[in-house]
Amino acid sequence: MPKLPKLPAPPLPSALQAPPPRPGEQNGAAGPIEQAKEAGTTVVDWVDERTSLSGTGRWLLFRKVPKGTNWFYTLGSATLFAFLSQAVTGVFLAMYYRPDPAGGAYESIRHVTNEVFLGQFVRGMHKWGSSVMVILVFLHMGRVFFFGAYKYPRELNWVIGVVLLILTMVMSFTGYLLPFDQRAYWATIVGVNINGTGPLIGPYLSDFLRGGGEFGATTLSRFYAIHMLLVPGLIVALIGAHLYLVTKLGTTAPPWQKAKERAELLEAEV
Amino acid sequence: MRKFNPKIDTDPYDRSSRYIAISSRCAHLGCPVRWVDAAERFICPCHGGVYDLLGKRVGGPPVRPLDRFYTRVSGEAVQIGPRFSVNSELRRFSPRDPGEPIDGIGQYLYPSRPTAQKP
Numbered sequence: 293m294p295k296l297p298k299l300p301a302p303p304l305p306s307a308l309q310a311p312p313p314r315p316g317e318q319n320g321a322a323g324p325i326e327q328a329k330e331a332g333t334t335v336v337d338w339v340d341e342r343t344s345l346s347g348t349g350r351w352l353l354f355r356k357v358p359k360g361t362n363w364f365y366t367l368g369s370a371t372l373f374a375f376l377s378q379a380v381t382g383v384f385l386a387m388y389y390r391p392d393p394a395g396g397a398y399e400s401i402r403h404v405t406n407e408v409f410l411g412q413f414v415r416g417m418h419k420w421g422s423s424v425m426v427i428l429v430f431l432h433m434g435r436v437f438f439f440g441a442y443k444y445p446r447e448l449n450w451v452i453g454v455v456l457l458i459l460t461m462v463m464s465f466t467g468y469l470l471p472f473d474q475r476a477y478w479a480t481i482v483g484v485n486i487n488g489t490g491p492l493i494g495p496y497l498s499d500f501l502r503g504g505g506e507f508g509a510t511t512l513s514r515f516y517a518i519h520m521l522l523v524p525g526l527i528v529a530l531i532g533a534h535l536y537l538v539t540k541l542g543t544t545a546p547p548w549q550k551a552k553e554r555a556e557l558l559e560a561e562v
Numbered sequence: 563m564r565k566f567n568p569k570i571d572t573d574p575y576d577r578s579s580r581y582i583a584i585s586s587r588c589a590h591l592g593c594p595v596r597w598v599d600a601a602e603r604f605i606c607p608c609h610g611g612v613y614d615l616l617g618k619r620v621g622g623p624p625v626r627p628l629d630r631f632y633t634r635v636s637g638e639a640v641q642i643g644p645r646f647s648v649n650s651e652l653r654r655f656s657p658r659d660p661g662e663p664i665d666g667i668g669q670y671l672y673p674s675r676p677t678a679q680k681p
């Protein structure tokens with residue numbers, strides 16, 4: 293393993309930096325004030341000695357970035373932030389939501405929107421944030437495609453990204469039913485029937501989604517479970533794999549960036 | 563639902579029923595169709611599927627006629643039984659989901675399922 297670089301010193305002016313210890317201070321037992329000063333460092337050292345997490349942290353955060361890196365490279369982080377926003381607002385919505393097809397689902401959504409403090413805001417964040425996430429996923433995919441960043445050795449990351457795109461679509465589809473109003477009901481009927489038009493496995497797929505031959509009470513709880521248990525777990529796991537590969541392989545330079553040829557590699561003019 | 567009318571219901575598969583009960587579930591993707599008097603057709607609000615009085619497709623994206631229900635007469639009442647699907651000649655099939663054609667090769671590509679009731 294290559295030697296990891298040292299953490300850079302904070303860029304403080306010398307007047308603000310802690311003075312070096314006086315000659316007598318380090319000798320003898322540390323007093324209570326010194327112990328209190330060192331407490332934070334001691335805890336971090338204790339954990340680090342047993343986990344080596346600081347090495348992982350440096351590996352993750354202090355990476356070489358190619359010349360020409362620009363704002364388009366932030367679209368992936370923006371997508372990640374959109375997902376985190378969806379996760380946080382989704383947790384708060386789940387505190388109020390009831391997947392009850394006999395009117396309870398709609399009533400709980402109405403309660404969140406009209407009566408809960410900031411409920412309309414959180415629900416609006418979740419609703420509009422889902423569209424933002426889909427848009428950002430596509431922009432990120434376009435950036436990777438047009439910059440050629442999917443090429444060797446990053447093909448596997450592209451494949452994981454495609455799976456993440458599909459899972460994002462699954463989230464959008466299953467989340468749309470949860471308000472359980474007329475629009476949600478009929479849109480889901482149409483969506484499930486579109487699934488059913490796939491030859492051979494289509495009818496079985498729509499049976500699985502509906503929880504039976506007809507759209508019924510099972511369908512809502514099934515969509516609820518898929519929306520907040522199954523797919524979020526898969527997305528978190530795959531985002532972890534995605535980020536691991538990004539860190540492992542590094543980012544690409546934009547295609548217009550030419551590598552500077554080193555002098556000793558140039559052929560001498562004859 | 564309406565009474566069997568030998569002048570309209572001329573298809574050979576239809577002879578046995580005394581009442582015709584047509585489902586309002588569009589055969590395209592399952593939206594509810596309604597009878598439009600001005601057009602004298604069933605019209606679907608979602609994607610513009612159009613059916614005639616028999617439920618046969620006249621226009622739009624649907625892939626087969628409207629589904630039907632079994633009917634029987636019990637005393638004064640007409641009772642509705644299970645759903646069944648029909649192909650373009652009104653031949654009966656076990657109920658299929660909307661969007662699944664059952665003419666020609668369609669009946670093999672979209673097979674009947676265990677969860678669907680057999681006619």
